[in-house]
Amino acid sequence: MKRRGKSKRRDHIGDFFAEYPEFDYDQSAEIWREFYRMCDGFGWRGRNDEKEEAKERFKSAMVLQFNDLYGTDRDDLNAWQGLCRILNIFPPPTELDECRKRVRRTHVNLVDLVDAPRTGARVEVFTNLEELQKYTIDTGKYFPKEDAYAGGLLKFLLREIFGKHKGGRQRVPDRRPG
Template structure:
């Protein structure tokens, strides 16, 4: 059985994380001004109707919660991509499966940044703020 010391484990873990990020960039692109890349990503994420412009694509992708390891593995697995209704649900799946994508990486491209989430400390959905109106005659 091969036994690695702690330094070797850390180096291998770092190389694996770099490889995951670079694989995402190769498969889905890095140019955040390339509409074709955005629409390809929207198609894979089953975003319908298909957004027509860059801004609409970016917003749609930014609102989608998907496990990035599954997304990188998609060309190999052919499993359908699962999206999650909240960051909390995505976090539960990710931590339970151990499929944790590196959040901070020097190779993170433009498209990838729109899909990164807070897996360790997910944000809970907030209720929409109530609009307060001021009644006339009262101070």
């Protein structure tokens, strides 16, 4: 799926929450905060099947939303330049390889990138991986590391939050923002 110019983008996050009409979803709130609020509202505690199934669908919706917002074509200079602007890389490089290089050196929480158009909040760019890791763990804003829908731009921004990847996917306890 390529980024669409000025056409209306699909709201994958909104579509996810629409599956739960009894939940009063606030589309201007941070998405993980809304997910955790929904879980609380439904009494989903710990690792119950309904919560885990919803969480997997929610994660896929986040990836699809990222792709729709920022693009998936790793060879699309316009998509890379748009991402550079969001990441406060000015002026955006005019060469594709330079865009990739600058983005690869950037540490940003991907949930915040998905939230930014919804909340109007500025995306914080961290100085190093350790700062990003601490922020992610403290806020509970985890973006799925492995997803079938992950596009080319997204893969350049993914960072390991819990140390070196050893091939398997570790299950971690839910972290809720304070």
